[in-house]
Amino acid sequence: MKLPPQLKPLPAKQFNQDCARHLLNRAGFGGTPAQVRALAGMGLQGAVEALVDYQDRPYADAAAQDFDPDIMVPLTQQEQQALAQARRSGDQETLQKYERERNRRQAADREQIREMRKWWLRRMIESPRPLEEKMTLFWHGHFANGYRTVEESWNMFQQNQLFREHATGNFARLVRKVIRDPSMIKYLDNDQNRRGSPNENLSRELMELFTLGEGRGYTEQDIKEGARALTGLTFRDNQPFFNQGAHDTGRKTIFGYSGSFDADGFVDLILAKPECPRFICEKLYRFFVNDAPEGFTRTQEAFIQAAADHFVQQKGELKPLLKAVFASEHFHHPGNRGAIIKSPVQLVVQAARQFHTPVRSLSVLSSACELMGQNLFEPPNVKGWDGGRAWINTSTLFTRQNLMVYLLTGRTPRDQAWKASDQGYSALHLVDAVRGAGDRVDPPQGVDWLMRCSLATPPEAARTATILQSLTVRGMGMDNHGIIEALCLITALPEYQLC
Amino acid sequence: MLDPHAAYSRRLFIRHGVTLASLAGTIPAFIQESALGMVSQAVGNPGRAGVPEERVLVIVQLGGGNDGLNTVVPYGSSDYYAARPTLGIQAPGGTSRGQAGVALELDGTQGIGLHPSLRGLKQLLDDGQLAVLQGVGYPNPNRSHFTSMDIWQAGSTNPRGEGWIGRYFDNACNGTPMPEGAVSIGPTAPLAMVGKVQKPINFESPDLFRWMGGDVDAGMDGAYQALNRAGVLPETAPRSQAAFLMRTALDAQVSSDRIRAAVERTPLTTWPGSDLARQLRMVSAMIRDGMKTRVYYASIAGFDTHAGQLGAHARNLQQVGDALLAFQNELKAQGNHDRVLTLVFSEFGRRVAQNASGGTDHGTAAPSFLIGSAVRPGVHGQHPSLRDLDNGDLKFTQDFRGVYGAVLEDWLQAPSAKVLGGTYPKPKVIRA
Numbered sequence: 041m042k043l044p045p046q047l048k049p050l051p052a053k054q055f056n057q058d059c060a061r062h063l064l065n066r067a068g069f070g071g072t073p074a075q076v077r078a079l080a081g082m083g084l085q086g087a088v089e090a091l092v093d094y095q096d097r098p099y100a101d102a103a104a105q106d107f108d109p110d111i112m113v114p115l116t117q118q119e120q121q122a123l124a125q126a127r128r129s130g131d132q133e134t135l136q137k138y139e140r141e142r143n144r145r146q147a148a149d150r151e152q153i154r155e156m157r158k159w160w161l162r163r164m165i166e167s168p169r170p171l172e173e174k175m176t177l178f179w180h181g182h183f184a185n186g187y188r189t190v191e192e193s194w195n196m197f198q199q200n201q202l203f204r205e206h207a208t209g210n211f212a213r214l215v216r217k218v219i220r221d222p223s224m225i226k227y228l229d230n231d232q233n234r235r236g237s238p239n240e241n242l243s244r245e246l247m248e249l250f251t252l253g254e255g256r257g258y259t260e261q262d263i264k265e266g267a268r269a270l271t272g273l274t275f276r277d278n279q280p281f282f283n284q285g286a287h288d289t290g291r292k293t294i295f296g297y298s299g300s301f302d303a304d305g306f307v308d309l310i311l312a313k314p315e316c317p318r319f320i321c322e323k324l325y326r327f328f329v330n331d332a333p334e335g336f337t338r339t340q341e342a343f344i345q346a347a348a349d350h351f352v353q354q355k356g357e358l359k360p361l362l363k364a365v366f367a368s369e370h371f372h373h374p375g376n377r378g379a380i381i382k383s384p385v386q387l388v389v390q391a392a393r394q395f396h397t398p399v400r401s402l403s404v405l406s407s408a409c410e411l412m413g414q415n416l417f418e419p420p421n422v423k424g425w426d427g428g429r430a431w432i433n434t435s436t437l438f439t440r441q442n443l444m445v446y447l448l449t450g451r452t453p454r455d456q457a458w459k460a461s462d463q464g465y466s467a468l469h470l471v472d473a474v475r476g477a478g479d480r481v482d483p484p485q486g487v488d489w490l491m492r493c494s495l496a497t498p499p500e501a502a503r504t505a506t507i508l509q510s511l512t513v514r515g516m517g518m519d520n521h522g523i524i525e526a527l528c529l530i531t532a533l534p535e536y537q538l539c
Numbered sequence: 540m541l542d543p544h545a546a547y548s549r550r551l552f553i554r555h556g557v558t559l560a561s562l563a564g565t566i567p568a569f570i571q572e573s574a575l576g577m578v579s580q581a582v583g584n585p586g587r588a589g590v591p592e593e594r595v596l597v598i599v600q601l602g603g604g605n606d607g608l609n610t611v612v613p614y615g616s617s618d619y620y621a622a623r624p625t626l627g628i629q630a631p632g633g634t635s636r637g638q639a640g641v642a643l644e645l646d647g648t649q650g651i652g653l654h655p656s657l658r659g660l661k662q663l664l665d666d667g668q669l670a671v672l673q674g675v676g677y678p679n680p681n682r683s684h685f686t687s688m689d690i691w692q693a694g695s696t697n698p699r700g701e702g703w704i705g706r707y708f709d710n711a712c713n714g715t716p717m718p719e720g721a722v723s724i725g726p727t728a729p730l731a732m733v734g735k736v737q738k739p740i741n742f743e744s745p746d747l748f749r750w751m752g753g754d755v756d757a758g759m760d761g762a763y764q765a766l767n768r769a770g771v772l773p774e775t776a777p778r779s780q781a782a783f784l785m786r787t788a789l790d791a792q793v794s795s796d797r798i799r800a801a802v803e804r805t806p807l808t809t810w811p812g813s814d815l816a817r818q819l820r821m822v823s824a825m826i827r828d829g830m831k832t833r834v835y836y837a838s839i840a841g842f843d844t845h846a847g848q849l850g851a852h853a854r855n856l857q858q859v860g861d862a863l864l865a866f867q868n869e870l871k872a873q874g875n876h877d878r879v880l881t882l883v884f885s886e887f888g889r890r891v892a893q894n895a896s897g898g899t900d901h902g903t904a905a906p907s908f909l910i911g912s913a914v915r916p917g918v919h920g921q922h923p924s925l926r927d928l929d930n931g932d933l934k935f936t937q938d939f940r941g942v943y944g945a946v947l948e949d950w951l952q953a954p955s956a957k958v959l960g961g962t963y964p965k966p967k968v969i970r971a
Contacts, residue, residue, distance in 0.1 A: 135895045139846070188685045333780065381780060411726055420730075421689070421699055429783060433738040434791035435728065437784075438748060445752045497781070500772055510762035528752045529762050534784035 046346035049367040055084035058492075059372050065496065065539050066328050067091045067366055068170025069386060070394040073473055073493050088366045092208065092359055094169035101167075103159055104201075109194045109278065111149045146191075153193040157416045158402035160200065161409070164389045165399060175207035175358075176200065177385060178327050180416070183218050183250060184424035185227040187417045194278060195223040196417045211320060211356040212311050216304055219246065220273055220280035228422070231274040233267060235288040243267035243306075245422050251310050253319040258295065265292040269306035311356065317348040324361075329371055330379040331428040343370050378496035378538035381431050384412035386539060387440055388447075394494070395527060397447045398464050404452065408443045412436045432537065444531035448524050467523040481518035484508055487526055494530045496538045503533060594950060597822055597835045597866075597881040598704070598731065599815070601859065603843030604684065606852060607888030607905025607933075610657070611671055611922075612642045615650015618925035622892040626848060626899070628654065638849055645671065646918045656853045659860030663910055668867060670914040670968045672942055674923040676904030676935025680887065684843070684901070688886040692731035694943055694959050703943055704834050705734025706958045707951065712737065718790055719797070722825065723836035724818045732836055739836070745799045745821070768792050801828035807872035808865065815839045816862040823869040826879065833951070842885060846896035859883070863910060876912055880950045880969070883908040884939070890931055904935035907942055909968055913950065919966045938963045945969055 043049075050059065060080035064071050068091060071079070079087045115123065119138075126134035164173040180203055187196050199221050206214040218224055219242065225231050233239040243266035247258045272287030273280070292301050294309050301309070310316060321344050326332060332340060347365060354360040365371055382390065388405050391397065399405070409415060413436060419425055446452055450463040471481045474489045487508045491499035507529045516522040530536060613619045614630035625637060631644040631652050642652025643661045653661055663669040677696055681687045690696055694703030701709070708720055714736055721732045721739035732739035742748035750767075753760035767788040775782045802824045810816050818837040825832060839859065844852050863881065870876040888905025904923050923933035941963035947955040949969035956962050 130895075132895050139896060189683070331780075333783070334778065379780060381784075413727070423699060429780075432784065432787055433728065433741070434787060434794050435739075435741040435748065437787055437791050438750060438795070442747075442751050445750075445755060449755050451751070451755055500774060502769075502772065503766065506762050506765050510759060514758045525756060525759055528755065529759060529766065532750060532752060532763055533766055534788040535781045537784050538780055 043364055044346035044349055046343045046370065047350060047364045047368050049364075050084055050369045050372045052084050054372070055087070056080060058377075059084075060087060061493070062372065062377055062496070063087060063091070063366060064170075065390065066371075066380075067362075068174055068393075069164060070390040072394060072396050073470060073489075076493075077473070084367055088363050091171050091366065092363050094172050094208075097168050099167055099169055101163060103162070104197075107152060107156065107159075107194065107197055111145055111152060111194065112192045149191070149193050153187050153196060153417055154403075154406070156193055156197055156200075157406045157409075160416055161385070161388065161402055161405055162399065164385065165392045170393075171362075172204060172207050176203045178324070179203035179207065179214070181419060181424040181427075182323060183224065184419040184422050185223045186419055186421075190223045190226050192223075192226075192278075193417075195226065198278065199223040200417075208358045208362060211351075211358060212307070215246075215251065215307055215311065218250070219270065219303060219307065220275075222275035222278055222280065225273060225275050225280075230270060233271050233273070234283075234286040235268075235271050238264070238267040238271060238288070240264060240267040242270055242273075246270075246307075247310060249423060251319065252313060252315045253322075256319065257313050257315040262294050265294045266306050268292050269294070269301040270303050273303055314348075314352075317351040317356075318345065321345075321348040321351060321361075324365070326380075326427065328362075328365060330376050331381060332379075333429050339370075343368075378535065380539045381428055382537055382539045383425070383427060383431060384409045384414040384436075384440075385416070387412070387537070388443065390539070391444060391447050391531070395448070395467065395470065397467075398450070400447060400450055404446065405443075408439060408446075411439050412443075437534075437537075440537060441532045444536075445528055448527050448531070465524065466520060467527065468520055470523060470527075471518055483512060483517050483522070486518035486523070487511070490523065490526050491530055494527070495533070495535060497535065503535075593878050594952075595826055595833060595835065595875075595879045596704075596946060596951060597819075597837070597879060599819075599859070599863070599881060599883045600729070600836070600838035601842050601855075601883065601885035602684075602688070602838055602840035603885070604687075604887045604889055604901055605842040605855075605885035605905060606844060606848065606899050607885075607902075608891065609639075609848075609852060609899075610654050610856065611645065611673070611906040611918075612652045612654060613650060613922055613925065614642050614652050616925050618891075622925070624893070625897060626893045628652070640853070649918060649922070651918060651922065654853070654856050656857035657860040659857075659862070659864030660908070661860075662864055663867060664916060666867075667916045668910055668912055668914065669916055670909040671918045672907045672909065672937055672966055672968065673918060673920040674904045674933065674936030675884070675907045675939050675942055676887070676933075676937075677939055678935075680903040680932070680935070682887065682901040682903075684886060689730060691884060691886050691939060692729055694731075694940060698730070701734045702729065702731035703958055704732050704836075705737050705739075707734075707947060707953055708737030708833075709734040710957050711953055717831070717833070719794060719830055719832050721834045721836070722798075722822075722830075722832045724821060725836075725838055729836055729838070732834065740794050740798070742798070745795075745802050748798060749795045764792070797828070797830065798825065801825045801830065804828075806869055808869045810865045810869070811858075811861045813858040813862055815858050816865055819862050819866040820869070823866055823873070823875075826870065826875050827873045844889070844898050845894065845900060846898040848893075848898040867910065880909060880911040880913055880946065882942070882946060883910070884942075888933065891925060891928060891933060892931060903929070903932040904937075905933075907939070909942075909946075913970050915968055915970060919968050937966060941965045942968075 057076055057080045061076045064076060064079055082090055123138050167173050185199060190196060202217055202221055228242040228245055229239050230242040240263050244263045248254045252258055268288040269292055272283045274283050275281050289300055291298055294301060294306060297309060325344050347361060350364055351361045388409060392399055413431055414425055471486050471489060474485045475481055488504055491504055507526055511522055511526060609626060609628060612628045620627040626639055628639045629641045631642050633641050640655035643655060643657060645651045645653045660669055681690060689698035692702050704721060708717055716737045719740060720737060723729055723732050723739045723741045726743050728739045728741040750763055752763055770789045771777060771782045771785045802821045804824055806820055810820050822835045822837060841855050867876060870879055884907045885905060887901060887903055889899035889902040893899050921936045923936050940959045943959055944955040944963055945965045945968055947953045947958060
């Protein structure tokens, strides 16, 4: 297999611990110094394969089986009749009974979606297959559906599992599944898209946000005709369902091609357009390589186009594309280190994984993500999260810094005085690599090492000096307490927000 | 009386004089500019009341869908009482036969009153500071709280990008955000305040708007401050992500100092103890401090009264009326009442007919309020018909974007068409 020159791999001997850390941060959520060293030891190709070919590494997640699919189960025919009867006769007692029951179910369902948020965060923190979770998060932000519209936690969970199953699979197969997914059908009203009274919502977003990009290679007329092709895709009993009677079997003209296209015919036409791989590769580039706040440079454009060509050549398979990107010299270029602002989820999960802090309370972590602007299962709208600099303002910056204090010390703003010994976190392993005689860690060396392990870019000497001085003037060394305080300050650095 | 501008600029000069000296070379331009701007203003023409740059907009959001018909009560209509057998509020002067109480007079000729708990608003009305905008809504109303709130906050029936206040700043400021331009109170920044470039300062309570590592060990504070107030390091490329973060970190420290100092001061008047009053008290303190904030945002939830509406709705409205009255009184005591306009809205009203649970379900058009000495007091526009309904719901008579247009053009003196994506009929509610 010949790669385009822009995707040329990094020379194998240049793959060192800094490269391995960068790779693990981006293709996953970072890791401890020991994990980084182990990854570096695998060599470039070995490390990339270990991350991408994760299916060989089993991960059984029992907690997922605890979710109840039937909380929002619709009324039986009998119940519907009883309710209608009560409405007709003005039977207040019965009406109120049904309303109470509905309220109870909705409250239980909202509780379940909160549990699902915690479950997914824990999964991201614990999984030995971090890329699987990272790509699931990518697809969640790409095919963005929100619970507040779908109003059924089980649908969000099903969709999450769908994203996970196809996380690094074939893009075309994923798109065909997603347009049939009950959550997506509800979110974009395709259950109301019927022959003779089309609803264009799914057709529009399918092209504008999911495959081609806004205004790229389609017209309003294509949206209308595409909507007809999607008629009849709906759901029943929380499963995809094709309602033949609602499907418009007539002739449609899409992108200038005429035929009696159905949903998959429409998808095939879209995926054959060159705008599609280009659009997906741009989004993957911003997610994995550089979030390019001021638009793409020529070099970046060329890399993205080469990736798109490779993606086409690989018939829309994501694994070879991701492998080529993660191994490329471009990905490892120093200019792409620290070129992405961590999403709130990345911040939380990476901190827990890289410092190996206790998870503390998943509820606190989950609400902190919401405060920082990334509530899982609740993207702001169908465009997903804007990401990049939109994550950061004066308020979210304080929340980000304070969340790190919480992870490192277990302290929340309402707590009283801190007792370091009580917080159940041993950070000593983080400086194992710089232990000298008698296992002693020299503070200057220790602080410098912690900075290198924690930051995406080489630390500025002035920063290291300030933090070191804060410890030494107070007579602190590299014991557990000293390491935790050093980390409190390192994670409060503006540049700590970079990945 | 006190001259807040002169007092502030002296304090600012002292405070920032120190900051400038200690951070020479790395300070972002806006601090120097704002410090100098305040100083020259104080030296030149201090109390320039009414000058547009000094005008402040305060937005109060009633979350959950406030029942408009029981807020501004059409007591002259028999249809109202037919639709609301137990929730109907009696005409002023009547005796309270039901539990819903007796309305306060708003406009006797139209047969329109205020909810009995809105004594605060009634006083503002009598004082010539309250305008009621009737029938505010938009075409094809959406009855989902979230979608309709997004529509109101985006100022667009296709809410996707930025908020209307965010776009106002983006258009007014030539691509440079205005530090401290927009301040919202609550756990997260409301969409309304978020622009492409302009971002609000947002905090729930000022003691959380700061780093808490110093509470863990005060010994860390010095280093934290040094690291976060250093601004853009000389080695850092000015347009890089790192530089952006370093600038934001410095902004955060400056705003945090500023806001916490402002709200620590004892207010000039007495305030009720409610949460909305707490928020508006902080807003009044920031106005008093002379912050260059143009738009503040406060909110109260709990208006989603599907069942047993009477007590809950009365308590909520009382909180709103009392807090808004206290806010105006405080502004008056400060001498800032001519500078501030307050807009009160909810994402939708409720259905005309009450439901089986003594509550009301999600509806459509409802009244909004504008408060301040610049408003033409009284009732503006037509109450939507209680007979000509759209599937049991009121038809709007005033597009909400027209209300925004009036606020933007007649108060903030900014063109509205770009912000709102078009022009909408504007109520003549703000005095020129």
